[in-house]
Amino acid sequence: MSSSSAASCGGDQSPASKEVQTIDADIERGADSHFLNTTVRSLAWKGITVTVKDRETGLPKNLVDNVDGFLEAGEVLAILGPSGSGKTTLLNHLATRHQTSASSTSSASSQGTLLLNGQPLPSISTLRSITRFVEQEDSLVGALTVRETLAFTARLSTSSSSSSSPSGGSTKKEAWRDRASRIEALIDAFGLRNQADALVGTPLRKGISGGQKRRLGVACQLVTAPRVLVLDEPTSGLDSVAGWEVIKFLGEVAKRERLIVIASIHQPSTATFNLFDKILLMSRGKTHYFGPVRQVAGHYEAIGYPIPLHVNPAEFLLEMTNTDFAVDRDEAGRRLEAMQTAWTTSEAGKAVRGAIERAEGEGEKGSGGGLREVEVEAASKKPGLLSVVLTLLHRNFVKSYRDVVVYGIRLAMYFGLAIMMGTVWLRLDAAQESIIPFINAIFFGSAFMSFMACAYSPAYLEDYMQFIKEKRNGLSGATAMIISNFLIGVPYLFIFSLIFSAITYWLSNFQPTAQAFFTSVLWIFLDLVAAESLVVLLASIFPSFVVSLALIAFANGLWMSVDGFMVPPTILNVFYRYVFHFWDYQKYVFENMMVNEFSERVYTCATTATGCQCMWQTDLADQCLIRGQGVLDQYGYQPGYMGKDVGIMMGIIAGYRIAAWIVLKLKS
Template sequence: MHKSEVRRIVDDTLDEMGLRECADRTIGNWHLRGISGGEKKRLSIALEILTHPRLLFLDEPTSGLDSAAAFSVIQTLRQLAVDGGRTIISSVHQPSSEVFTLFDDLCLLSSGECVYFGDAKLANQEAELDPLLKYSTTEIRERLVEKYRISEYAMMVRSTIHEITKIEGVMEEVIRGSQASWFKQLRTLTKRSFTNMSRDFGYYWLRIIIYIIMAVCLGTIYYDVGTSYTAIQARASCGGFVSGFMTFMSIGGFPSFIEEMKVFTLERHNGHYGVAAYVISNFLSSLPFLLTVSWASASITYWMVKFRPGFSYFAFFALNLYGGVSVIESLMMIISALVPNFLMGLILGAGVIGIMMLTSGFFRLLPELPKIFWRYPVSYIVYGSWGLKGAYKNDLIGLEFEPMMPGQPKLKGEYIITDMMGLSLNHSKWLDLAMIFVLLFSYRLTFFLVLKVKEYASPYIRVAYTRFTVKRLERRASFRKTLAMTSLSKRHNPPHPMAIQEGLNSPMPY
């Protein structure tokens, strides 16, 4: 589809939903205010009708709205149904009289039983019984159910359902998935995600400021650390802070990840784009911000502490920080896909990152870690151990430090790495850096697989959870008592009105 055609469809949708003024206002003043509750409702509906669905299901489109906003939303939906030839099915609780008059057909349910199904304007005729004030709520419902069961509307519904069940074959070809090419999806998602990240001050801009402040604090504490004997521990501590705590601060993006996953879930269910396009676009859109975080922080800390002079050493320091921050971002994306609860996700993420820091080789040297599990394989699959080893090699190799006692020979950086820290020099620092990016790729791949598995497994998980919940409720005495009272009451009730409809157990529109 040509870009001009897409633009026209979007403009028409904005006009149909009464969002033109909102769009013009928000584009220029996004940083001043958001959109109102009614505008959010209409925006969510507009996103669904962009693809021109023939059938649209809406669950409580008026919930949380005042009477004027509710009437505006339903009136817009009615106009869409009339002008666009769409069928719109909506569930509404306690609509106002003005909203009720906008509906064409009505399916009225009470305690799971059909009380009325037919023309909404004729529903009041069904309720014209004897004065109902003398009856209890249960008796009123039973009388309404019985009257509908023997009405012409119920007979018409049963006849229509019977005819529908005779239809065989596919009546119309259904188009599944996005009609845009994969690269079009990737380009559009990357642009949108980058725009959202740029507009949301708390997504990256605030974190960039915090990182710069932290870099200044770190630089002043370890300012011109030098090459004395005590500087050995100071340099190691500074490297440990950068590889551990400064990357740990990326957990601050988790709230934004949670909100982003909600949008992804909705759009993925509608088949707007693929999982791979989403994962790659998220990485590409965040790349400029994470590079800014790492290079800005590295520029301040590196020159204030006065690590090894030379651009290649500085570049390694900055790339090492970028790799660690990106890995933590990827880890938090995985957690946001697994645990959609903000508090649980934050606790889980902090716990996992804490374990990574413990096995990175700073709090306890890598050779001294328990060989089973913590040394092999945990220390090899966390970014911290590779980042810290690379940082030590980048800073210490080629330097000489004052001895602990005057008169003793100076300590070379290689000796400190191998004998004092127990690390090997069999491979270069660039391999350590490359392993961080291998882990970054692995984490992103894991994020992709989690989304795919969750997509296929979520229906089975919901069914299993529902069964578990029902069994748990059945073990409660209060629930069993309520169930027994309901069963006793139904002995005197007429049969379920839909139970006699050709073996079907749910009504269908006609």
């Protein structure tokens, strides 16, 4: 891979220029040594069958039926077939994601053997650790630039000291250079040089085009130095030239770095078709041809279906195997079966089975390369948890200030709410007619702040989609995701609490002491952290914007109803009191903010023509005053429990986060 060579242009041979050239050469050699596959020699699959329970009949149905294949390092395979022929299902299997593309994943079962270097896999994780999958619907972080997207993925995939230098040593600086050169080369190779510093794009900020996103998605997996790369329709959404470019580059990388590349593809042009080394043609889950592209014409001629001259071979093969639009479907079905039988007994069919057997023989003798070294290499490249957390934190931070959807919109909403509340509940006196407005303000402020956390759901869902992709590719995990998500939120939520309180507290005249003010800030902060943790949990369980939004709104409605404001805890019915009230975080916020306002404060009663009229009778009634504790007694609140309640709040927050962690752990 060529690194940027701008510095070496022209005839300047100054010492500085020579140094740059040396560094460039070092980078190239370093990159090659790091990305070159020396451990995986071959990948074979034998008798792969994926069965599901048919949606309509309830009977077992083979989506992939007894499919064989054999690839050596450096080869690029295209999986071709009409829509619904089982390409994605097979790709998922080869990428060790045992699921169908349909939603009926739970009922899918599979048979057959995957062989790496001719040896059966001791565990799925061996293949998974060296395989990267590029999905059809690729998720990217919209607030990052193209270069940053590649850089963060590179950081997630390799520990900073895993790269070996040309001299055989291994330093952080060389690893960093290695990554940087790889990123720049990928930017060039995928035609993204002019967009290198452009944002990928958010719903509010237009970014790169769909085709450029597709290319970036592929480049993102290549930057992680995989040994096996599986791509689901890498050319979809690209014009024929861009599609050809992508496949051509994949072929070059595969040859140079000895990678195994498997891609499903729809309708490639003749030029693109000829770039592949091998093709697997499928229909109704079965193999119709597997073998070198250059032998495909010979095979079809031999079985009586010659490919006409000047016809795109891919189009011809797809037309032959597609029965969906056939006029006589029975006849088309019979033709398919005849072709499939002819394949099984053909020379090409025997050749693939022979290649698998030879690889197995070598695997048994140990001459095909061991699996142990594959595992050791994969483990040595993996960055530690701290490194992954720091990378995610860094990425979240960039996203947090660039994408207004993450915190900007909420900041504006909280600021607006603070101004609105401060001016509606303006300069209340310490008098009895202000007591109800104070109580309402405490409830409304905290409940609404919590409710507005639902605005975090779209930003979290983007992170979630990214997490799923990275988890499947072994780049991230639930622990790193939950820790980094929590840490990035804390300072922002604290700033929101401070801004909101600084405006409303003093405009509305809550208890005017510094301690009471900071106590209020603390409770608003805990309220926001708990609300955001609830969003993380619900959006992780139901990763759909509409569903998660509805659930977050419902949960907030429930917590508001039972927190003690609408119905004082003293008379709240037993079911809600014991089932929901005690783990409703809004209960602790409301209770402690009430205690903060009323426990130490005294309010004047109303003076009438006949004397004094106090709405709350306390021991100060004879002085025409109300002791705030009298208000609290109505709710059954007592001061002195703040430490315990902060602990309970932290427990609730931890509970939500741990539950979200379990949910993310279980997601595949």
